[in-house]
Amino acid sequence: MLVSELAERADVPLATVKYYLREGLLPAGTTTGPRRAEYDESHLRRLRVLRLLREVGGVPVTSLREVVQALDDPDLPVHDTMTVVADVITAQPEPAQQRPESLAIVDAVLAAMGWDDVRQESVDRQRLASLVSLLNGPGPLGAGIEVLTFYAQVADQLARAEIALVDHSAERSQQLEQMVTGSVVYGQVFGLLRALGHEHHHAQVSREEAPVPG
Amino acid sequence: MLVSELAERADVPLATVKYYLREGLLPAGTTTGPRRAEYDESHLRRLRVLRLLREVGGVPVTSLREVVQALDDPDLPVHDTMTVVADVITAQPEPAQQRPESLAIVDAVLAAMGWDDVRQESVDRQRLASLVSLLNGPGPLGAGIEVLTFYAQVADQLARAEIALVDHSAERSQQLEQMVTGSVVYGQVFGLLRALGHEHHHAQVSREEAPVPG
């Protein structure tokens, strides 16, 4: 297919597709003439993944470049590719200084969960420590090992189920595509369900506290 | 305290504090002279909440204005304030057209959970329907009622616990502050824990699939 068809099928403005091509997020089509190039289904799938990460996940374009680099290296094992992706797709730049004990708290939670396959250098581990610092700073909140471990136990249910759902017999690119998009989209889905749960349960306790007169 | 001290205590650039004042996110201090104004602890708390929503939650400044409007209306009951906030703080503009059956799927999940106190007009309900549309569109994913209900059950554990932790005897502003910031920060915390769980469990199955030789 031609680039205009690619854009139309993915429901993305043509100018944006050209932009992604420029940025190296989308591999060039096979040139069939001086002003002609052909794109195939793999381009379409890639484009859909990119838009999903951008629009649903809010992943910045510069991070997308790192994602595609990992995805496009056929010799990188699936798991290693996923760690690269994981380090990059979770929101927020926030470097933020952190109090020293926060990493220890995080590691205690990881130990309590038996999550001993989390890399020491995982960016998410650092980011979590930053958040823990923030929580234990000034303010009404606070994050002890018990609370965090409760959260981790709930997260574990999700993580287990989601990993179990991946078809490990499928080929590399399929697995990765599924895990990357699923991780982002279902992350949002869960967040929304949590918010809806808040709304329901808070309505319940509000009614108990202040019952309608009569 | 003077504005410069306020800025310093919250660890926010003075220019940014002035910007928030201009934008009406932060109420003006009490004027004590033509070029003098006093700020108090409530300003400091407000400023901390604002920064947290911005930096951790990624909430845009325009949405922050709606948040403070709701927070600053002392006659708005806590629960109604929270619904206003909930409609505004969950990420993404994404209007996105949706296939008609998606809302029905979402409502079936809500019914299965007994979440009958979710408002019909909840923005998150709509957003979730958009995501479901996306999931059931082209691509390797797909979201049936069963899967979504599983997610909702996990989310329910979090939502219940989080609502239960709120001190409902505290005064309005305290409750709201705690719920708003907690909802945002712990949302991030959970997301990170989920990612770390993915990393661990995926490492596990990867090792099983391709055991080290020897």
Next chain:
DNA sequence: GTAGTAAGATAGTGTCGGTATCCACGGATG
């Protein structure tokens, strides 16, 4: 008095994620 800084207003800056324009030309169309 005089140096320092406050408040308040106005204008400017950098980044991000696209859009728009332009060009030269090849393939489809009549």
Next chain:
DNA sequence: CATCCGTGGATACCGACACTATCTTACTAC
């Protein structure tokens, strides 16, 4: 065979966003 639409490719431009810098006036502490 003439035309003209649309292509690939390059470059320039744009609007939103969240600040940031400057400038002015005047009080206040020394």
